[in-house]
Amino acid sequence: xxxxxxxxxxxxxxxVWLFLVGLPLYAMLVATFQSRADYGANGPLALPKTFTLDNxxxxxxxxxxxxxxxxxxxxxxxxxxxxxLVPPLSYAIVRSRSRLTHTVFRLFLLGLAIPSQxxxxxxxYVMSEAGLYDNLIGVILPxxxxxxxxxxxxxxxxxxDITPELYEAMTMDGASSRRVFFQLVLPLSRSGLxxxxxxxxLQAWNGFLFPLVLTQSADTKVxxxxxxxxxxxxxxxxxxxxxxxxxxxxxxxxxxxxxxxALVQGLMxxxxx
Amino acid sequence: MTPTATGVSRPGFAWAAPAAVFFGLFALLxxxxxAVLSFTHWDGLSAPRFTGLDNWSKLFDDPVMLKSxxxxxxxxxxxxxxxxxxxxxxxxxxxxHQRNRxxxxxxxxxxxxxxxxxVSVLWRAVLDPNFGVPAHAExxxxxxxxxxxxxxxxxxxxxVSAWQFTPLHTLIYQGAARAxxxxxxxxxxxxxxxxxxxxxxxxxxxxRNSIITSTILMVVGGLTTFDTVLILTQGGPGxxxxxxxxxxxxxxxxxxxxxxxxxxxxxxxxxxxxxxLIVVRLSGYDRMxxxxxxx
Numbered sequence: 001x002x003x004x005x006x007x008x009x010x011x012x013x014x015x016v017w018l019f020l021v022g023l024p025l026y027a028m029l030v031a032t033f034q035s036r037a038d039y040g041a042n043g044p045l046a047l048p049k050t051f052t053l054d055n056x057x058x059x060x061x062x063x064x065x066x067x068x069x070x071x072x073x074x075x076x077x078x079x080x081x082x083x084x085l086v087p088p089l090s091y092a093i094v095r096s097r098s099r100l101t102h103t104v105f106r107l108f109l110l111g112l113a114i115p116s117q118x119x120x121x122x123x124x125y126v127m128s129e130a131g132l133y134d135n136l137i138g139v140i141l142p143x144x145x146x147x148x149x150x151x152x153x154x155x156x157x158x159x160x161d162i163t164p165e166l167y168e169a170m171t172m173d174g175a176s177s178r179r180v181f182f183q184l185v186l187p188l189s190r191s192g193l194x195x196x197x198x199x200x201x202l203q204a205w206n207g208f209l210f211p212l213v214l215t216q217s218a219d220t221k222v223x224x225x226x227x228x229x230x231x232x233x234x235x236x237x238x239x240x241x242x243x244x245x246x247x248x249x250x251x252x253x254x255x256x257x258x259x260x261x262a263l264v265q266g267l268m269x270x271x272x273x
Numbered sequence: 274m275t276p277t278a279t280g281v282s283r284p285g286f287a288w289a290a291p292a293a294v295f296f297g298l299f300a301l302l303x304x305x306x307x308a309v310l311s312f313t314h315w316d317g318l319s320a321p322r323f324t325g326l327d328n329w330s331k332l333f334d335d336p337v338m339l340k341s342x343x344x345x346x347x348x349x350x351x352x353x354x355x356x357x358x359x360x361x362x363x364x365x366x367x368x369x370h371q372r373n374r375x376x377x378x379x380x381x382x383x384x385x386x387x388x389x390x391x392v393s394v395l396w397r398a399v400l401d402p403n404f405g406v407p408a409h410a411e412x413x414x415x416x417x418x419x420x421x422x423x424x425x426x427x428x429x430x431x432x433v434s435a436w437q438f439t440p441l442h443t444l445i446y447q448g449a450a451r452a453x454x455x456x457x458x459x460x461x462x463x464x465x466x467x468x469x470x471x472x473x474x475x476x477x478x479x480x481r482n483s484i485i486t487s488t489i490l491m492v493v494g495g496l497t498t499f500d501t502v503l504i505l506t507q508g509g510p511g512x513x514x515x516x517x518x519x520x521x522x523x524x525x526x527x528x529x530x531x532x533x534x535x536x537x538x539x540x541x542x543x544x545x546x547x548x549x550l551i552v553v554r555l556s557g558y559d560r561m562x563x564x565x566x567x568x
Contacts, residue, residue, distance in 0.1 A: 010365070018380060024395060024436075027399060043408065089293070105289075112549065117499050118307060122303035125315075145295060206387070208388060213526065223388075227394050242398055248390075
């Protein structure tokens with residue numbers, strides 16, 4: 001804030017928080033490279049005495065490779081649906097004068113507050129009736145739908161920042177809505193697009209409830225379900241379990257390294273001022 | 274689609290239609306259906322049978338349901354009480370220009386990226402009574418079974434939620450704190466106000482809207498906490514951490530009483546909607562626009 005002496009108190013508080021966040025992550029990583037016996041003897045905070053990759057190998061042998069592929073498929077499809085549907089929606093929200101569009105925007109805002117838990121029973125009903133139970137399509141559709149409100153909010157916020165003069169300059173020459181969208185709006189909302197891609201990918205990758213309720217067999221298992229099953233079935237094999245946790249977050253951490261700015265900016269925007 | 278008098282063409286409803294239909298089908302239709310199902314008896318096999326207010330009257334006589342409502346409120350309240358001051362302080366700090374801030378804040382936000390499943394599994398392992406930290410730190414944890422007593426089980430749930438969600442709220446406050454006009458601080462400095470006074474007289478009042486938004490997010494999120502409870506405590510010991518969202522899941526997918534579960538679902542939606550309407554009233558969604566300038 002001010003350029004005076006550094007804020008020691010806040011700096012200290014932030015270090016405490018860093019410790020709280022960093023220590024469990026460190027303990028987890030260390031545990032995954034130990035054998036079960038070593039981990040049991042030394043406890044989670046001891047420095048590792050041996051090094052092994054067995055835990056990771058074991059996880060892959062018990063099906064995590066397949067769960068990875070399933071999760072990746074769900075994520076790609078969810079992102080695809082969001083990227084296809086949300087930009088035109090946000091464009092209409094920002095530029096359309098139609099009453100209907102504004103009603104739709106209100107419904108999406110209402111959708112921000114619909115807890116996905118509340119609709120799992122009807123979702124189970126609908127997907128069973130539609131023959132999509134235990135099918136990844138049945139997970140993809142609601143996951144995409146529930147990611148849309150926040151994405152629409154983020155993207156329409158970005159599109160609102162495009163100045164009216166630019167629209168006018170283009171449409172003066174008789175450019176159609178479609179040309180304005182493809183030649184003006186889309187290129188100028190690239191930052192917002194990357195935000196909603198990262199955000200919806202995160203939602204899809206980490207999704208728990210819809211897969212829990214809507215899938216069952218090993219063929220349709222996603223990573224979070226793999227973790228949950230592992231926990232309930234072999235909860236005492238903590239190094240193996242933690243290796244699975246590390247595996248589940250590796251792709252996300254990689255994305256985060258490259259897309260941190262987009263994600264952080266987008267989430268900052270959600271809060272409003 | 275047609276150009277207006279000023280020569281500006283505007284997109285029509287058609288642009289919003291595909292998204293609207295999709296969202297209607299997979300988010301709003303289930304919302305209507307949950308209300309319908311709450312008036313039926315459905316075991317998941319035979320067709321739902323209309324039973325009027327049966328589920329609802331049973332629900333309000335159910336001691337576990339009433340307890341679960343109280344537990345939801347308690348967990349939510351504790352969550353807000355812990356996370357709000359923490360995230361305001363961290364957010365205001367992160368909005369500043371300290372040297373190592375960028376590196377530190379990159380690590381801060383890692384919990385935000387993890388799935389609730391991963392976070393819960395991680396903490397379940399760290400706090401495991403036999404293999405985790407408590408087994409090696411008896412001086413702090415006593416016999417170490419944090420999940421065996423209601424008060425410590427609730428404590429763990431509040432702590433783990435705070436661990437996971439404080440970064441999100443920190444981001445909200447960071448964005449807002451960056452947007453506070455610097456002139457205010459400069460004026461206060463000229464008047465000789467210290468850092469603490471500046472915080473209470475300038476920063477906090479300027480964060481008002483963010484406090485509202487963030488609190489509402491915490492309340493809606495807290496009321497519907499589910500994954501964490503499922504993995505960390507399974508609602509136990511007994512029903513001591515069975516919050517409403519978890520009770521709904523049990524009713525539906527363990528007891529196959531989908532009608533009663535739907536009624537609980539409707540209750541959750543009602544509470545969340547009331548809260549969201551309060552948000553729109555208090556903070557105004559028209560002001561919910563991009564806060565990109567700060568970064």
